[in-house]
Amino acid sequence: MKTTKIAYTALFTALAVLLHYIEGLIPVPIPIPGFKLGLANIVGVFALYYLGVQYYVVSNICRVLIVALISTGFGTAFFLSCGGALLSTIMSIVLYKLLKCSVYGTSTVSACFHVLGQILVYILITTTPYMLSYFPILAVLSMVSGFLLAILADILLKSVPSLKQRRGYKKQRDKA
């Protein structure tokens, strides 16, 4: 891991935690248990395409742990968060590395798998299958929000100079 990338990972993790907190302040617009906009996922997807897989994984792990430490605790919400993050991270890596998907495909599909992970953990905890009845509607909503967040992430990826470009600017500045 390079120092610059480690610094960016820390920055993105902090931003994701902040967005998670802000999201908690916004009233849930749709009365379905478990529905969230997933604002923190913009940062996750951006980190994957900007920094790479290992930094994305580290950022996700840190985000889940920090959110549990400062907000939700290590109860049911933590396990749900772990389930969602695990499945969506694995899916994102598969889509990014193996299928060479763009930010749109990765964000949309991983949002769906995030919901699936959470529901599976919920079913394991409660040993009742009822939550599965919410999966299709939650999956559709999460895919729509995942796609919308991908548009934002794509705009960010196009407008923020890549790390190589940044290094080029620095060299030019040092020469001048």
Place this chain on the structure above:
Amino acid sequence: MKFLSFCKKHISDILAIGITSAVVIAMFIGNIFWFPKTKGDKVEVYYQNKLVDSFDINVDRTITFCRDKSAEGFSCDYTDMKDFQGPVVQLQIKDGSIKIEEETSKRKLCSIQGSISVSNTPIICLPNSFMAVITGKSEAEFDN
């Protein structure tokens, strides 16, 4: 031509989103058979994954579940529900439907789910470890 080149460029995205959408649609259809939305005949209340009690859906009543006995202003039907975020959760059974009438947790995640009148669609209050669901005789396989 532009459309074709766009599709070629994003073939993996289209495939990934398309396959996922197909699975979700299949789940939608499967849900109709796995969780049939029928008019149930009883309400089952679960706390910490254990059945607390079941009630007749046709008898209108409000049941109060309390964290402890010190819930002021409420007469508790069930107490010692330590996982509750606030002092009480009130479940209302009225005209064959259920809803969370009163809830003292911060984000009101349970009461915003509104009222439910069909079976197999639960009202889930995750922060309180509380769940209420209408069940019917035909859905015996889902009973714990």
